[in-house]
Amino acid sequence: MPLQAPCDWLTFQSAPKKGIFIQFQFSNKLNAPVFQKQKPGLKQNLVYQAAHLFYQSIGKPPKIKIHVQKEIPLGGGMGGGSSNAATTLLALNHLYQKPLKKEALLKLAKRLGSDVPFFIDQKSKIIHGTGDQFLVAPKIPIGWIVVLNPKDVISTVKAYQAWDKYAVSLTKKNQNVRNGTLFEQPKTWKNDFEKVVFPKKPRLQKAKNILLKEGASLAGLSGSGPTLYGLFRDKKSAIKALENFNPQKWIGWITKEYTSHGNYRS
Numbered sequence: 001m002p003l004q005a006p007c008d009w010l011t012f013q014s015a016p017k018k019g020i021f022i023q024f025q026f027s028n029k030l031n032a033p034v035f036q037k038q039k040p041g042l043k044q045n046l047v048y049q050a051a052h053l054f055y056q057s058i059g060k061p062p063k064i065k066i067h068v069q070k071e072i073p074l075g076g077g078m079g080g081g082s083s084n085a086a087t088t089l090l091a092l093n094h095l096y097q098k099p100l101k102k103e104a105l106l107k108l109a110k111r112l113g114s115d116v117p118f119f120i121d122q123k124s125k126i127i128h129g130t131g132d133q134f135l136v137a138p139k140i141p142i143g144w145i146v147v148l149n150p151k152d153v154i155s156t157v158k159a160y161q162a163w164d165k166y167a168v169s170l171t172k173k174n175q176n177v178r179n180g181t182l183f184e185q186p187k188t189w190k191n192d193f194e195k196v197v198f199p200k201k202p203r204l205q206k207a208k209n210i211l212l213k214e215g216a217s218l219a220g221l222s223g224s225g226p227t228l229y230g231l232f233r234d235k236k237s238a239i240k241a242l243e244n245f246n247p248q249k250w251i252g253w254i255t256k257e258y259t260s261h262g263n264y265r266s
Contacts, residue, residue, distance in 0.1 A: 006147065006253050008084055009069035010047070012091050020051045021065045029251050030070055032151045038074035046085035046112055053108045054092045058099050064092070073251065075153030077193075077223030079119065085112045086119030124257070144238040146216070146230040147253040148207060148245060154197065154225045162196040191221045201226060207245070214241035 006029075015021055024039060042048055047066055055062040066088070072080030086109055093100050100108075102120070109116040118125060118134060125134040198205040204226055211219035211230035215237045219230040232238040235254065242252045 006071040006073075006078075006255075008072050008080060008087075010084060010087055010091065011067040011069075012095060013065045013067075015063045015065045018061045018063055020048055020055075020062045022048055023065070023067045025067070025069050027069065027071045030073060034151060034153055035074050038153055046081045046116075047088050050085040050088035050108070050112055050116075051092060053111060054089055054100075057104065057108060058096060060096075073149045073153070073227060075155065076149050076227040077154060077221065077225045078147075078227050079115055079223065082113050082116045083119040085109070085116050090120065142231055142257050143217075144232045144235045145255050145257070146211060146232065146238050146242050147222075147255060148211075148228045148230075148242075149251040150201075150203060150207070150226050151249060151251060152201070152226045154201075162200075189218060189220070191223075193224050194221050197221060197225045204228060207250075210244050211241055214244065216241065 022042060022045065026035065030036075047068060051062060051064060051066065055064075068084065070080070072078050072083075074080065089100075089105050089108055093105060105120055106117050109120050115127075118127060121134075121136075124137040126137050127134050194205075194208075198208075198221075204221065207228055208219045208221075208230075211228065214230075214232075216230035216232055219228065221227070222229050230238075230241060232241065238254045242254060245252055
């Protein structure tokens with residue numbers, strides 16, 4: 001689901017000469033060396049690749065400057081890079097008077113990564129397949145959300161490799177969970193990555209337990225981690241839960257689901 005925070009901020013400006021020019025700026029919360037090391041090269045960055053694909057699709061030479069203010073932890077399992085790629089496609093399409101229909105944008109998004117299409121619609125969804133098949137999720141009251149990052153990163157590729165070794169095949173029950181058929185039963189939600197990530201990073205399991213002890217109706221790993229989340233009925237409980245975590249060792253946010261989409265300023 002899209003959140004109000006943390007979120008990256010992307011600014012698009014016409015460039016005086018041909019090319020795709022990208023500038024990255026990290027927020028103070030991401031000043032730890034572990035995050036700085038994750039910064040990709042220009043052509044390996046999904047924002048660049050999305051812009052390149054867009055201009056290639058509309059048959060025009062690129063002339064754009066993109067400033068990326070990073071607030072989402074790199075390698076945190078929150079889809080920061082994928083959401084930025086989708087945002088780049090949507091923003092450029094808006095700036096050029098929408099030459100591409102939604103179906104074309106989804107095809108470009110799929111070429112960029114299996115979870116990039118998820119962010120084109122900017123709504124909570126139930127995901128199928130490799131991430132390119134989805135249904136809009138039923139509205140469920142979420143309340144307040146605590147988001148926690150242990151100032152650490154996990155390689156998504158390595159997390160999938162670890163899971164593949166752990167479970168060569170899924171049982172029918174687990175497959176149903178993955179396909180979202182149990183979505184309306186929050187007590188049964190789970191993240192299979194926890195089985196392979198928590199043993200290697202036990203403080204994540206301890207943090208999840210603290211969130212649950214503090215009253216979270218649901219807590220767990222976001223994506224392949226290491227970011228965690230906890231769902232709380234009220235803001236006061238969320239604030240109290242976050243107080244358990246030393247800001248020297250954890251980055252924390254208290255947020256809600258983001259429900260306003262498609263806002264652009266030309």
